[in-house]
Amino acid sequence: MSDQSPRFGLPFILPGQAQKELFHNEALILVDAVLQAAVEEGPRAAPPASPVPGECWIVAAGATDAWSGRGNALAAWIDGGWRFVTPPAGMTVWDKSGGFPRRWDGSVWSGGRLTCSGLSIDGKAVVSERLPALANPSGGTIIDAEARAAVAALIATLKSHGLTD
Structure with a gap:
């Protein structure tokens, strides 16, 4: 048996x-x-100059001073000293300054990006697997320039939001 917990x-x-x-x-x-x-x-x-007990930071790679050699760890200021925790892959923390989650994948902290296979609201799929790219309208015997422009604008908006290629 080890003298510490595995995670x-x-x-x-x-x-x-x-x-x-x-x-x-x-x-x-x-x-x-x-x-x-x-x-x-x-x-x-670098560690902050005046940390408050209980505050926590993500230590950047190549950190200096009291954080030297602790890159990617969580550093908590407790009882007048630093405590470090090495995050396991998959750990998520809330970034107070950014207002979004950060996730440790085992090699890098992501910021503000959530990865999932879909999004449901009240049991209804709102966003799911990406479908093939949409083509701008073309062809037909009667060409309506305004309708084509409106459809093209909708496709461009979907692409800008990352909902289609």
Whole structure:
């Protein structure tokens, strides 16, 4: 058996361990940082000058000072010091400054992008698998320039929103 949890490296209390409360409290501090995690801003290269207890940041690759060597980890300011948590692939945090989620895929933090196979509202599919590209209208025996322009504008709008190719 390991002395820490496999996902977040939370310290276990081991049989016969002295000062068990220290290990228990450290685990609670780390759980507090990662449970429904929220960061002050996206990846940052240097620690803030005046952090407030409980605030958390994503450490940028190549970070400096107290964050050196901790790239992509979550850094939480607790009890006058930094605690670091290495995120497992799939972890999502809320970016307070951006107002959107950030997701760790195991190699990079994404910002504001959600990946899914579809979107349903009240059980009705609103966005689902992408269909083949739409062609602008052409052909026909009677050409209505206004109708073609309107259809072309609709297709352009769908493309600009990423709903079709």
